[in-house]
Amino acid sequence: MCNMMLIEQTTVPMEALPLKRFKDHLRLGTGFADDDAQDLLLEALLRAAIGAIEGRTGKVLLVRSFTWTVMAWREAGRQSLPVAPVSAITELRVLDRLGAAQVIDPEAYLMVRDTHRPRLAASGMLLPQIPLGGRAEVDFEAGFGVDWAAVPADLAQAVFLLAAHYHEHRHEAALGDGAMPFGVMALLERWRTVRVLGGGAT
Template identity: 35%
Template sequence: MTLALLTDPAAEPVTLAEARAHLRLDGTEENPLVEALIAAARAALEAETRRAFVTQSWRLTLDDWPAEPVRLPLAPVAAVTAVKVASLSGAMLPIDPAFYETDLAGEPPRLAAKRGQAWPMPATRLAGIAVDFTAGYGAAADVPPPLKQALLFLVAHWFENREPTGSGNELPRTITALVAPYKRVRL
């Protein structure tokens, strides 16, 4: 199973102006650093929570169909935009959406062939199935406030601590508390 980003979010969940106000910055010389920290903090918190914050497109690639419904590794999912299977020629052939059903509101979001249907087998052993989907809360304004606050706190933490602190893979406790209700548990 491979997950690949197809389309980046159109905007970050917090603006440069919001981050500058949070950091209480007057000058603009730190703007490139703050912008980089915003993008890095978003990516880190998305990975921590297994959620996409602002709308973005992804592709899940599988070798074979699982016995159970396909679990999409990110949430929230707005739509499954394409399901394709490799043909003998190597071309990825789309599967008619009437053939499958989705549970996008579930945790995790899932995709399954409808009752009485069987998924077509890919002609290749590796990466013969592609599921394209759109994930995210929507626009930056739709991201839940605790996630935005966690992002601002992480930007501030990294801005003040420009060298690694602790073990390097632990988030500060305040940030952990803010993202805890949004963290997707792996089963």
């Protein structure tokens, strides 16, 4: 049975997407009657590529808010978070089996920054105990930045290459289907981490 769940609470706003730069990458013209329809397609391609890159690397490209639910800590005093980079933990709650929640004092925990595996750690010896049948919910902010300029160059290029691949093959399959092109995989290699079920430490 799965003992964790990650929910994206906010989405990437349209203005944060590099739509014009992607058009330049594709060498598409402007000023046509169907520009609006084209923009909707390109936005969908970019979002699909971003989602695929984030899923493959565990790195959040543009800042969003997340809630992570876990049924048991992997370690008594610390717990790796499921994605990176994490800029802040905004709230930690412990819920009993009936759903009654206790908000944990921020002084009782801290966030350990790490490029690949940020962690929630106890300020003392132990993280708050999760009751039998209960769960912990961690609200946090993750992402390299709020605009495209903050995304590392190799990840940004990987998004463009993958989105262009989707554009080229858009009539052949649903967005995101199939293996990633070799060039994209090469750009992602240094960002990939071993994904451990439940966010355990590596």
